[in-house]
Amino acid sequence: MKKNMYLKSVIMLSMFCFLSLSVAEARIKLVALPKRADTIIRLDNPQFTLIEEERVLTLQQGLNKVDFSWNGVSIDPDSIRIDILSHSDQVTLLNVSYPPNENALVWEISSAGAREEKIRVSYLLSNIDRLITYKSVADKAETQVNFKSHLILRNFSGEDFANAKVLLDYGESFEEGIRHEETKQLLFLKAGTVPIEKVWQWDSKKQIWDPEEVDQNVGIPVHYRITNTTDSNLGQNALWNGKMRVFQLDGHGSTILLGEDAVDLTPVGEDMEVYIGDSRDLVVTQRKMVDKQTNIRRNTSGRVVLYDNEEQVTAKIENFKDTNAKLKMVQHIPGEWDMHSCNFEYKKENANTIEFEIDVPAQGKAELVMHYFRRNIRN
Amino acid sequence: MKWIPLVMCFVLVSGGICEAKVDLVSLPSRDSVQLTIYNSADLTLAKESRSLTLKEGFNDLQFSWANTLIDPTSLELVPLTNADRIDVQALTYPPRVKNLGLWNIDSGLSGQIPVEISYLTSGLSWRAFYLGTLTPDEKEMRLKGYVRVLNNSGEDYENAQVRLIVGKVHIIDQIAQLAQRQYPYERPGIYPAAQPEVHSKRSRQDVRVMKSVMMGEGIAFGSVAPMETKEIIKEGLSEYFLYTIEGRETILNGWSKRLPSFDVASVPVVNLYKYEEERYGYQVIRFLSFKNDEDHLLGETPIPGGLLKVFRNVDAENHLSYEGQSEFKYIPIDEDVELNLGAVQNIVVEPKLMNLKTENFMFDRHGNINGWDEVRTYKMEVKNTRQVPVEVEIKRNFNALKWDIHNEGAEVKYEKIDANTVKYKLALQSKENKTFQYTLRTFHGRRGDHK
Incomplete structure (x- = not known):
């Protein structure tokens, strides 16, 4: 029975x-x-x-x-x-x-x-859970997006729920039935218009220094930065991690897909960075123009035991676009170092990482020149 | 044979899910379709407009996509009118049914409602390719650009507006894999594994693709307007360029289509030859150089990467000779282009080490050597055996970081490229030879301490 x-x-x-x-x-x-x-x-x-x-x-x-x-x-x-x-x-x-x-x-x-x-x-x-997905549609000028989020309810628990109250940690609850092996997509956040900042980012550890040396285009990653604050029509709660697809209005009543990314959990007040695609109209060519040992100290056998290394790095940034671009440039200098001269202001992210924000005019160029000494290198 | 994503509209008697598949009200056909095809990823955004007949109250709309390559997680339905009165409440993927979704729609009105259904699909692709024809003096090139659109999606697209995206889009999941999942969002606790790529249908499609290649391209596959009248409208959007092909295209599953993209009669070009041992070995590489700008009758839009085959007119009857081919990358507006046509023998660069000496030895307190200079003199012979003027670029890399260089005898100058590379640039007339000499001094051991 x-x-x-x-x-x-x-x-x-x-x-x-x-x-x-x-x-x-x-x-x-x-x-x-x-x-x-x-x-x-x-x-x-x-x-x-x-x-x-x-x-x-x-x-x-x-x-x-x-x-x-x-x-x-x-x-x-x-x-x-x-x-x-x-x-x-x-x-x-x-x-x-x-x-x-x-x-x-x-x-x-x-x-x-x-x-x-x-x-x-x-x-x-077990085996009943939820995913969060996001969909953003940017305007043509890329200053704002229409932002919404879906809840994906997946029930593979073995149990049918005829009618249940589905609760997240925020947002309105849903009255939903969900059967075993069923997946449901429900709209749960409609923020409306959310301002964005478009940022190009070049990292000396991740990107190729001299694009002429390779046969493929070296894309500069493009991010949309969305701030989770009330000023942005968000800021009520943390935004959960999930997959975001970004579209853009094309000016002809349709849209194109700009790209998709897996976004991290974004607490209130913090930025969500969405990597949408690569720009090939911004080209960075970085070269080391000076690389030599100075202040060389030797032991009694004449072997070099301690030295400084003088380095000069230049990065030429060319903007082939017809709009201005703000390039976030991340440079890494290992060990202890002193900056001798640098023609742009930078922010020290940590002991070995510095960050620049360089404005490059439309169809223009900028050149970063860093001249520094890496100190007390032991041999 | 057609594999069409079907839309069926049901009116629910009592709104329960179990009763969804009753009372078929209408099977609306596709009114129009727009395809936006990417080439940096296997990805196409499809938008269809259809007219639905809705009843006031709850409606369930069934959409199925068996035998296509549609990503079910990308499905979206948007009412084009009365959006405030039509609430798309949920999209349900019912249990134990594959390739089927149910939209639960709460409608505040009844009647015909135009809606847009959009989704991402894989299997459509495009690529750019080029044919160049040089004038006999190789100063100008006629450049023709083409795009070739291939439909391997499992779906016939008739009278579709076709748009192409030039650009590198970032995606985290392959659409083809999303399309083949058993459950659209997988099961909890199961991480998406690579799905086996082939199912029986794909292999059949592959056969059809091969057939279309054999039959040749450029055939009008039942398109409405003659091909040569079509233009491609190009515009920038974000980091991408959008190419919209005029009018409508019919691309049946398995077929591909070649469309002309641009035709520029005479792009001024420079014959550039490069020599760099570390990169190309001991051989001269031929490049064709121009700029994507107005001076070169280009510069309206970036040029998508692709393969260029270069020919040359050899006589008054416009007979052709094949000069070579080059796969090139995306060229932004105003960017210099250098097309690598491969190694040649008719331009000669011969570096000769003419003299080697060591000097300025330093010794430690035990009398062992701990510093010295090496001085090398190179003679560079550059020969143009061709009938046309050429430019030659020679790069020299030095192993030492501390060095001095002196030129002798010729008018050539070097440009410092980086800490241990210099570049010489020479222009040679037809059948001209040039020789220059340089002396390189490198500092080793303690001799380098204070340089």
């Missing part, structure tokens, strides 16, 4: 009166199968999904045994909790026992009288 029940619903709550039977006998005597009432699927933790379901038990005065079992789904047994909702002062959970070789547990509940009691059962259920 129990097997037949499993076919209908994989998570079961069954109830029986405690007469004088042992647990093993009693569990065969199914008395009532309380129906699942309100169900909440809580997705605020990206790793674990918490299910809360409310049911009404018909309790007898005295000791009641409530059997909770599951089959074909993965529930963490230690996570299962029961809350007595209606008469918590008169209804007491006495103990929990686990029958051998079964996905089940038995609650022993004592009730002061015969009554209907509302309880809430909660547990962590």
Whole structure:
């Protein structure tokens, strides 16, 4: 009989009166199968999904045994909790026992009288989760995007949920049914117009220094920077990590896809950087024009034991576009060093990384010249 | 045979998911379709407009895409009118059905509603290629650009507006793999693994592609207007260029189509020959150089990367000789172009080491050598055996970081390229030879300490 029940619903709550039977006998005597009432699927933790379901038990005065079992789904047994909702002062959970070789547990509940009691059962259920995706549509001038986010609800838990309240850690809840092996896409954030900053970024460790030396174009990565603040029509909550697709209006009533990126979780007040594609109309050619040892110290055998290295690096930036471009340039200098001269201001990101923001006029050029000494290099 | 993404509209009796597949109301056909095809990735943005018949209340709209290469996570439905009264509430991918999605639409009105359905698909691609014809004196080149659009998507696109994107788009998932997933967003806890690429249908398509190549290109595959009247409209968008092919195109699955992109009668070009041992070995490489600007009758748009085959008119009857081919990269507006046509023997660069000496030895307190100079004199012989004037660029790299260089005898000057490279540039007339000499002094050991 129990097997037949499993076919209908994989998570079961069954109830029986405690007469004088042992647990093993009693569990065969199914008395009532309380129906699942309100169900909440809580997705605020990206790793674990918490299910809360409310049911009404018909309790007898005295000791009641409530059997909770599951089959074909993965529930963490230690996570299962029961809350007595209606008469918590008169209804007491006495103990929990686990029958051998079964996905089940038995609650022993004592009730002061015969009554209907509302309880809430909660547990962590595997293979049901959510993803977040973003879609942005930029204007032609690339100053703002229309920003929205979808919730992707994936249920592969083995359990059908006819109707449940789906909760994230923020935003409105959804009343949704979701069946086993079903995936649903739901719009959950519509921020409207969000300003963006377009940034080109060149990193001396990641990009090729001399594009003439290679047969492929050396693209300069282009990012859209979105700030998660109320000024940007966002800023209510952190934006979860997820996949973002960026489109752009083409001026003819249609759009093109600019690119897609996996964005990181962005707390309030911080920037979300979306790598959309590579610019081939901005060309950086970096060369080391001076590279020599100075201030050489030798031991008594004449071997060089300590020296400084004088280096001069020039980076020519050509903008073939008909608009100005702000290039973020990241330079790395290993070890200890002194800047002797540099024709642009920079920000020291850490001991070995400096960052420039260089404005390059439309169809114009800029040249960065850094002259520095790497100090006290041991041989 | 056509594999069409089907749109079916259902009116729900009681709004439950289980009852979705009842009461077929309409099967709207595609009114128009626009394809935006990328070439840096296997990616096409397709937009179709269709007219749906909606009832007031809840409507479920079924969209299926079996045998196509559509990315189901990219599907979007947008009402083109009455957007405030039509709420697309969810897109459901029902269990145990592949290639099918249900849009749950809450409509505040009933009647015909134009909607736009967009998605990303793989299998359509394009590439640029070029044919160049030099004048007999090799001072000018007629440059013709073409694009070739290939449809291997599993779907026939008839009377489509075709647009091409020039640019390097960043994507994190391959559309072809997204299209082949069992579940659009995979299962929880399962990370997307590379899917086997071939299924039976693809191999059939491959056969069809090969057939179209054998049949040749440039055939009008039932297109409405004659091909030669088509123009490609080019405009910049973000970091990309958008090429819109005039009118409508029909590209059936498995077919490809060649379309002319531009034709410039006489681009001034320079015959440039390069010699750099570290890069090309002991041989001279021929380059054809010009600039993507107005002076060269170009410069309107960047030139997408592709293969250029270069021919030359050899006589008054315009007979051709084949000069070589070059795969080149994307050329921005105003950028110099150097097309590598390969190694040649009719321009000769011969560096000869004429003299080597060492001097200025230094010794440590044990009497061992710890510093010296090496002085090398090179004679460079450069010969143009051709009938046309040429330019020759010679790069010399030095192993030492501390060096001095002196030229002797010739009018040539060098340009310092980086810490240990210099470049000489020479112009040679037809059948002219030039010789110059330079002396390179490199400093070693303690001799380099204070240089």
